[in-house]
Amino acid sequence: MGEQVLLLNRQPDRPLSLEEYRQSGGYEALMAAVGKRTPEELRQLVLASGLRGRGGAGFPAGKKWSFIGKGHPRYLIPNTDEMEPGTFKDRVLVNVNPHLVLEGIILSAYAISAAKGIFFIRPSYEMDAELIERELGVAREAGFLGENILGSDFSFDLVVHRSAGRYICGEASAQVNAIMGRRPHPNKEVHMTDAGLWGKPTIVNNVETLACVPAILRKGPDWFKGLARSKDGAGTKLFCVSGRVNRPGCYEMPMGTPFNEILDEAGGMSPGSELKAFLPGGASTSFMPPKFSQVQMDFEPLKETGNRLGTGAIMVFDQNTCLVGATLNLLDYFTRESCGFCTPCREGLPFIRDLLLRLEHGEGKEEFIPMLKQMAHHMFKAYCAFAPGAASPVLGLLHHFEAEIREHISQRQCPFKGK
């Protein structure tokens, strides 16, 4: 399993309390940083640690912070939207150790001199929103949050923003629009780090990313880098394993752990199931056949295979699952969630979905295959990363499972129906 950094002392049925967290070094990084180290030092340490964003894009966190604009107030938005299908790591993380999350947020706020944080959380995580709100109060009582934190001149407070749903709200610029009470469409015209929330410098980070910060500061960037098993990787990763496995769940393992080891950690394939394919990082990554079982689960190794680590949400499919049907399900989702801002996503995804639906219902035609290929490729020219994400499983299906599509066409029905 390797060293536990984020899920350390995980209790099966309850979150760790402030005291428990402090017993294992909690908030020490904060006490060592605030008023003692400069924000610039923190940014350099995080940059040196090689910490990359855990929300899907994998952008180096320290680098993102280095872009922070001159204006004030600055905002930090811990992103707990977690709408990527298959992903539940942030929910687990918040439920295991809310104060680790909070310490990470406060330290990151210090690093970018943010005055206010907005904890953006999806509506289905209402219980977790309440948990965070409660623990916020505890942290505030303890002097870790609010005016003049730990007697320093650093003041920072955090509020919980309850979202009302929709996948697109996970996109940073759309999320900022959502908080401002505007329609949450993405916006590439403004630089978040200069003119984000209310026109002020803003950093949006996934909470798992932020939760890595206390340990990086306590144990140093080299230690953090050393946690990973891949060449250029850093830290541990929360892998959500679901589907046809014996013990679905969220596992913290070194970044770069090969897929088959994570599968083993999750108890291996369910009885009677054989591995047919897996999505390595949520619905907006591409299907991988068993020949990739050895792939190291990290940004670069997966990129080399033409895929993405995404959120590290591994979904495992077995030999009895129709991948055309699975892709159709994913496209149903993406079609419904598309914000409608740009044409490829709003109109192209329903077209792809329609072709998949016809294939699944045995109405497929040979000419659908090149159309699907072309359209899926063109999705990468959409406005934001939503449509490329939606196209990824389609491309995986076409690339690795074209034979299964052809079976649908030749048999004029789904070959898995009635099995």
Added chain:
Amino acid sequence: MPTLRIDQREISVPQGTKVIEAAEKLGIMIPRFCYHPALGSLGACRMCAVKFMEGPVKGVEMSCMVEAADGMVVSTTDPEAMEFRRYVIEWLMLNHPHDCPICDAGGQCLLQDETVSGGHGLRRYQGLKRTFEDQYLGEFVQHEMNRCIHCWRCRRFYQEFAGYFDYGAMQIGNRMYFGRFAPGPLESPFAGNIIDLCPTGVLTDKPSRYKGRRWDLQRGPSLCLHCSLGCNLVGSARYREMIRVEARFHGAVNGYFICDRGRYGFAYANHPDRPRQARVGEEAAPLDQALKTAAQRLGQIRERYGPGAVAAWGSTRSSLETLGMLQWLCQDQGWRGPQFFPQASLARRVKAAVARLDTGMAVSLRDLENADFIVVAGADPVQEAPMLALALRQAARRGATVAVIDPRPVFLPLEYEHLPVSPGDIDLCLNLLSQAARSEEAATGKLEPDAARFYGLLTSTNLEDPLLQERLLALGRKLQDCLRPVIVCNTDMVRETTPARAADQARLLQADKGQAGLFYLLPGPNAYGAALLAGREEVDLLAAMEQGGVKALVVVENDPLGSCPDQERLLRALDNLELLVGLDYLPSATAARSQIFLPTTTVFEKEFSHFINQEGRLQQAVPLHQGGTPIIQVGQGSHPPRTFLDAIPGGEPRPGAGILADLAAALSGEPAPPTAGDLWDYLSGEHEGFSQLASLTASALGEGVHLLPAEAQEPAWSPEPGEKPPEPPAGQLELLLVDQTFGTEELGSYAAPLQKVEEEPHLLLHTDLAADLGLAPGEQVALLLPGGEVTVRLQTAQNMAPGVAIMPRHRRLHWQKTGDGPVWLPPENIKKLSEPL
């Protein structure tokens, strides 16, 4: 100046130019939907994809999102980009209903054009189309949501550009719906622009619905005559009916847009009662015969009483040709006049304003958008000249401070500061603002002697309301840091001193900051030209008629019975006449009363005409058609008409200038009065403001010329800037007659589409005052005016000056009972008639 290559052609463009714009400069129209030059780039439709072959950007990208840069090599015809664009159009057509045969946008539809140019011919999508229910959006805009391709133009214009928030985007994904919260009229007076912007037939022009394809229409460049701004239009006529008006781009005036008054006001030209036949007494007569009779009668009166017994009264809605010919006629015949304004005080205000404009001071609407501090003095832009409000909004979006000094409860679709002071305090407010904007030492030290002397003369009386005073001073302090201030001033309801005072203050700002602008609103589309022609001399025809010196009156495209503020007096004066000759294209009260009537054409018919807008810009309107009674009226709905004639029914009206020329010829017995070419010569000798006219080429006239002098006619500074204008007697109210977006403007009040949307006329009082008088909003009140009683419904407002009563010059209100000049009113002259409805 980055240099790039697009389709093997090199071009250098200013820094910041988008590739789509650079291509356009080469004549390459990259397909687009969401991009619009006025709205900028959005990146939503993905239609403008091109391939970047070399340079800082590589691969297929949107040409609207990428700024041109050195070394770029761009291909618009690359196969990958073309295939992507073909898919984009295919996607956009998935749900489009293909109802082009019954769509009003058919033939003028960007979606049709791009579908063809994109190479999408075969439908491959087999799924169902999603459908929507349409909404009623009012009398102007027809909604057909199924056709929508979600380009966002309408919402971006409606909300971001124009600042109204009752129309927008609802739902998500491909269910996204553009409309209102609930069906109902669009609230923005600029709503019609979303018709022009819509790239397909979602938003179409309701009044012209199903009236013809674009290629059926007689189209041409025209001008808006519904205020003084001179917005450029494209007019369309068919079967002798004016069908539709669209905005025509003018970089300095209206940009890409117009207001709804300008868009739908044209329908006066189709008015079913429009007088299209000449008349002598009660009898219809051929035009030339009626003209001869008029000449004969006028000649007789002249012979009997002398030339001064004939007078001419024109208006600011006539073309420069007609105004000039009327002026010439008066001079030639020795007639009295012409008078161009309904009352003498208005003429003085307009002349004072026009005399202050020169190239150094006057700013265009476009310049106004780049100002950083705008003082709006005595103007209510949305009501008086709506496009001014749109320009103010653009300035505000770029960070300008907008301060409105006006007694009315002014609403603007932007962030602004409103100081509701009475008209008598506007000059004082301008003084205070000036003083707060610069310290005395700075003023006297830095300013040139004349400006410093003027500054020294400014009084520093305080406003009665300390709160207003404080807000004004705060604004003044803000003005200190501004670099490009502009003063906007109307000439309508303000004191006679105010237009000149606004110019003084603008000049002071200019002396202080090196840059400042002055922007007037004038009463009517050709008020500037009329003011120049009117010269210094004061004409008061009403007084002359009363005194019996005038026996015959020639009224040219003018309705004094509608516009003169003292109708009783005018009626008595008209009774003194032996002859009233009317020329007009409107079925006005004055036209009806004329003993001899000669029908004229509208701006859309028969001949070229020219108008000078409020910033001295001479512009041309091209005739669209030959005029005549619309076939729909002749045939009473049936087509084709069943009677066959060799002349166009109702085709007799001629341009006012031509009729006046023939009248002159008939009067003098000489065959050749000034023809059009000579008219320009004549005008250029008439006033130095017209001096350029003689040398203008036809193409210069077509494009329009700025006639402003290099130096204003009037001396720079008013002699007594501290002089306070007349105040109302203690305890009395000042009655202000004002304009409304719809319902008060003369031409528009004859336009059926506008009549449907005009607001009920109301008398407006401050909420506290109404309460003091025991009056409640909604009640009918009787207003006792010098000329009699006006019955009107009461409305109240908090954000207006306390000491005024405000009433629109509404066509459905018999308001012409006030007399000239400020009207003071004891509060007890407002009496309750009934309980609120």
Added chain:
Amino acid sequence: MSTLPPELQTELAQQVAAADHPREQVINIMYVLQKHYGYMSDEAVEEAAALLDMTPLEVEELATFYDFIYREAVGKFVIHVCDGVVCWMFHEGSVFDYLCEKLGVCAGGVSADGMFTVLPSACLGFCDHAPAMLINGVFYGHLNPEKIDAILEKLRREYCDLVICR
């Protein structure tokens, strides 16, 4: 005129006034009004607009965007059935169909007793307990018909006050 109880009106007005930017409260306000009216009715949209100094259209632009704001009447409990791919793998729609059949409703409809509405929902993030659903802020996983029956019965019996976003 507002039809909200004065206390609620005051509370919401204070909430808006206390915000750095009133508009950041729009979703919170919608949740409260949704709870008060049972769903985000036209009236609720207009109330929200008045409280936030927005036009009803501006509120509607948001209300119709989000799937946890219900613009049509719903039952006391809204059952969000996860249709994420992992849940699909396990039930292939049967949980949703079972619920609809059991309650006699179609998607978005309200059961005859006014208690339940069934909605398909984006992946709920409960994949480790697939198939799953969310009711009133509480997750229910590893669903099968018997379990669903028991949950419905329990909800009917122990009707409780709803959490903010249901």
